[in-house]
Amino acid sequence: xxxxxxxxxxxxxxxxxxxxxxxxxxxxxxxxxxxxxxxxxxxxxxxxxxxxxxxxxxxxxxxxxxxxxxxxxxxxxxxxxxxxxxxxxxxxxxxxxxxxxxxxxxxxxxxxxxxxxxxxxxxxxxxxxxxxxxxxxxxxxxxxxxxxxxxxxxxxxxxxxxxxxxxxxxxxxxxxxxxxxxxxxxxxxxxxxxxxxxxxxxxxxxxxxxx
Amino acid sequence: xxxxxxxxxxxxxxxxxxxxxxxxxxxxxxxxxxxxxxxxxxxxxxxxxxxxxxxxxxxxxxxxxxxxxxxxxxxxxxxxxxxxxxxxxxxxxxxxxxxxxxxxxxxxxxxxxxxxxxxxxxxxxxxxxxxxxxxxxxxxxxxxxxxxxxxxxxxxxxxxxxxxxxxxxxxxxxxxxxxxxxxxxxxxxxxxxxxxxxxxxxxxxxxxxxx
DNA sequence: GATGTTAACTTAACAATGTTAATTTTATTT
DNA sequence: AAATAAAATTAACATTGTTAAGTTAACATC
Numbered sequence: 001x002x003x004x005x006x007x008x009x010x011x012x013x014x015x016x017x018x019x020x021x022x023x024x025x026x027x028x029x030x031x032x033x034x035x036x037x038x039x040x041x042x043x044x045x046x047x048x049x050x051x052x053x054x055x056x057x058x059x060x061x062x063x064x065x066x067x068x069x070x071x072x073x074x075x076x077x078x079x080x081x082x083x084x085x086x087x088x089x090x091x092x093x094x095x096x097x098x099x100x101x102x103x104x105x106x107x108x109x110x111x112x113x114x115x116x117x118x119x120x121x122x123x124x125x126x127x128x129x130x131x132x133x134x135x136x137x138x139x140x141x142x143x144x145x146x147x148x149x150x151x152x153x154x155x156x157x158x159x160x161x162x163x164x165x166x167x168x169x170x171x172x173x174x175x176x177x178x179x180x181x182x183x184x185x186x187x188x189x190x191x192x193x194x195x196x197x198x199x200x201x202x203x204x205x206x207x208x209x210x211x
Numbered sequence: 212x213x214x215x216x217x218x219x220x221x222x223x224x225x226x227x228x229x230x231x232x233x234x235x236x237x238x239x240x241x242x243x244x245x246x247x248x249x250x251x252x253x254x255x256x257x258x259x260x261x262x263x264x265x266x267x268x269x270x271x272x273x274x275x276x277x278x279x280x281x282x283x284x285x286x287x288x289x290x291x292x293x294x295x296x297x298x299x300x301x302x303x304x305x306x307x308x309x310x311x312x313x314x315x316x317x318x319x320x321x322x323x324x325x326x327x328x329x330x331x332x333x334x335x336x337x338x339x340x341x342x343x344x345x346x347x348x349x350x351x352x353x354x355x356x357x358x359x360x361x362x363x364x365x366x367x368x369x370x371x372x373x374x375x376x377x378x379x380x381x382x383x384x385x386x387x388x389x390x391x392x393x394x395x396x397x398x399x400x401x402x403x404x405x406x407x408x409x410x411x412x413x414x415x416x417x418x419x420x421x422x
Numbered sequence: 423g424a425t426g427t428t429a430a431c432t433t434a435a436c437a438a439t440g441t442t443a444a445t446t447t448t449a450t451t452t
Numbered sequence: 453a454a455a456t457a458a459a460a461t462t463a464a465c466a467t468t469g470t471t472a473a474g475t476t477a478a479c480a481t482c
Contacts (some may be wrong), residue, residue, distance in 0.1 A: 006430075035468060046432050048470080067304055113387055126397060135396055138402055144471065160399045164383075164407050171382025172375075178325055184338060188371045196375050204411035246439060257461050259441080268440065 001005055015053050019063050026064075026105045036060075044104060066123050068106045072099055073134040080130070085144040086206065092141050093169050096134070097194050100173035112174055120176060122170060124126050138162050152207050172197050226264050228254050230274050237275075237316045247271075271406040273326060276333050279317045283310055284345040291341070291348060297417065301409060303352050304380050308346070308405050311384035323385055348372050356417075363418050376412055383408050 021042040036057060040047040054060045079095050082088040100107040128136045130151045142162040145151060155161060176190050187193075232253040236245045247268060251258040265271045290306050293299040311318040341349045353373040356362060366372060387401050398404075 037468075047468095048433085049431060051470075052430070063298075108325075112385065112389060114319075157399070158401065159397060160407055163386075163396070163399055163404055164411060167382035167386050167404065167408060168411075169378050169382070170386055171378035171380070174323065174385050175374075175378050175381055178323060185374070186370060188368070188374055192371065193374055193378065196371055197378060200375060200379075200412060200415035201469085202415075204415035247441085248439075258439090259462085260460060262441075262458070 003188070011053070012023065015063070018060065019067055021062055023064050023067065023106070026109070027103070031105055031108070034061075045100075055150065058116065061109065064106075065110050065115070066125055068103070068110050070124055070132055072096075073132050073137060076134055076137055077098055077131060078140070085141075085148045086150055086202075089141050089145050089165075090202070093108060093165065093198055093201075094194070097140075097169050097173050100170075100178065101190065104177045107173065108177060111170065112177070135162075135166075138166060150207060151205055155167055155205065161205060163207075168197050168201055169194075226274070229261055229264060229271065230278055231269055234278065236274050237320070238314070242316050242319070245272075255401070262419055269327065272320065274336070276321055276326070277315075277336050279314070279321050280336055280345065281343055283307075283321075284348060286310055286344050286346055287348055288342060290304070291352070296352075296359045297361055297413075300356050300376075301408050302411070303349065304376065304409055304412075305405070307349075308380050308384050312379075312387065312401065315388045318384065319388060322381065323388070346373075346377070349377060361418060362416055366416065372416060376416075379408050380405075 018039060022039045023032055025038060025042070029038075035046045036050055039060070050060065054063065076092060076095050076099075079088065079091045082091055089156075090129075100111075126132050130137060130140065139159060139162050142165065143158045146158045146161070151161065162167060172193050176187075176193070179185065180187060180190070188196075229250060233245055233250045236249060236253070240249075247261055248258040251261060261271065264365070265274065287303060287306050287310075290299060290302045293302055311322075337343050341348060341351065350370060350373050353376065354369045357366075357369045357372070383401075383404050387398075387404070390396065390413065391398060391401070399407075
C-alpha cells in the first residue's frame with residue numbers, strides 16, 4: 001500500500017521476494033503453476049507490479065536460475081575441502097546428482113530448458129568464481145586430479161574431461177527426472193545407475209595402478 | 212469440405228496429416244509455433260476439428276512422439292546388421308547421437324520433456340519389437356557384446372549397462388542441445404565430446420586385451 | 423498549507439491459446 | 453423429398469502474458 005519513493009535496498013528486497021515465491025511455486029505446485037498472477041497473489045501484489053521489477057516472465061525465470069546456480073555452487077563448495085583429489089571428484093559428482101534429484105523442477109529449469117544465452121550484464125553471478133560457479137568448481141576438481149597425475153597418460157585436456165564427466169552425470173539424472181516413471185524401461189535403481197556411471201568414468205579416466 | 216461418413220482409412224489419413232504437419236511446424240518454426248490453430252491452418256481445417264481426432268494437444272504431441280520413436284528405431288535398424296558386436300555397439304551410439312543432434316526439437320520432445328506415462332493402449336508402438344523399439348534394440352546390441360564375452364568379467368547386468376550407455380550418450384546430446392550456445396562454458400567441439408564419451412565407455416566396459 | 427509532480431501500484435483491457443458448446447453443412451437412408 | 457447423423461465450422465469461454473490507462477499518496481514548491 002505505501003506509494004512514494006523506495007530505497008535501492010527495498011527494491012532489492014521485493015525482487016528477492018518475487019523470486020523466492022516463484023521458486024516456492026515450482027516446488028509445491030509444479031512448474032505450470034508458475035504464472036505471473038499466481039506469483040503476485042503469493043506476495044500480495046497485483047500481477048502487473050512484477051513488471052516494475054522484471055522485464056518479463058523469462059526474466060523472472062532467469063533470476064530463479066541464477067539463485068539456483070548459486071545454491072548449487074554453495075552446496076558443492078564444502079565438498080571442495082576433501083583432501084584426496086580423486087575422492088573429491090567422486091564426491092563432487094555425487095553431490096551434483098543429489099542436488100539434481102532433490103530439486104528436479106529446478107534442475108529442469110537450469111539444465112534441461114532452453115533459455116536465451118546468458119549475458120554478463122543480466123546476471124549477477126560471477127563466472128570463474130569458486131563460490132558461485134559450479135562449472136568452475138568442476139574444472140578445478142578435475143584439474144587437481146590431472147595435476148596429481150591421476151588420469152591416464154593419454155588424457156591431456158582437463159576441460160574436455162570435465163565436460164564429459166558433467167555429461168555423464170547429467171545423462172543419468174536427466175533420464176531419471178524425465179523417464180523414471182515410464183515403465184517402458186525396466187529401470188535399475190537410480191543409485192545403482194549413478195554408481196555404475198561413476199565406476200565407468202573412473203575406470204575409463206584414471207590411471208591403472210600398475211601403469 | 213466433404214461431410215458425411217468416413218472410412219477408418221480416411222480417419223487414419225487425417226490423423227497422419229495432422230501429425231505430419233505438427234511435426235513440420237516443429238522443425239520449420241520452432242516448438243512454440245505448434246499451436247492448435249497453426250496446425251489447423253496448415254491442413255486447411257479449423258482448429259476444433261483436431262479435437263475430433265485427438266483428445267487434446269498432449270495427445271497430438273504424444274502421437275508425434277510415437278512417430279519419432281518409430282523413426283528413430285527405423286533409422287537405427289540398419290546398424291543392427293553390422294557384424295562385429297563391439298563395432299555394432301559403437302555405431303549404435305553414434306547413430307543415436309546423430310539422430311538427436313539432427314532433430315533437436317524432436318529429441319527434446321521425446322526425451323527431455325515430461326509426459327504422462329505411456330499406456331499400452333494409447334500407443335500403437337510395440338514394445339520389445341526390434342523394428343519399433345529403439346531401447347529394445349540397444350538392449351540387444353549390448354546383450355550381444357555380453358554374450359560374446361566382450362565386457363569386463365565383473366559386469367553381469369546387461370540391462371544396467373544398456374541404461375548407462377544410454378545415459379552417457381544422452382548426457383552429451385542433451386547438454387549440447389540446451390547449452391551449446393551458452394558461452395559460460397568453453398565447449399569442446401561436439402564430435403570431440405561424443406567420441407571422448409564413447410572412448411570412456413568402451414575403456415570402462417570392455418575387457419582388456421590381456422585379460 | 424494548498425498545489426503539483428511523480429513513483430508505486432492497481433484496474434482495465436488486449437491478444438493469443440487451449441478447449442467446449444452451439445450451429446451449420448451435407449452425404450446417406452427412408 | 454424428408455429425416456438423420458457424421459463432419460465440420462463458428463462462437464464463445466477461461467487462462468495467461470503483457471500493455472495502457474488510471475489511482476494513490478509522499479514529497480517539493482509556491
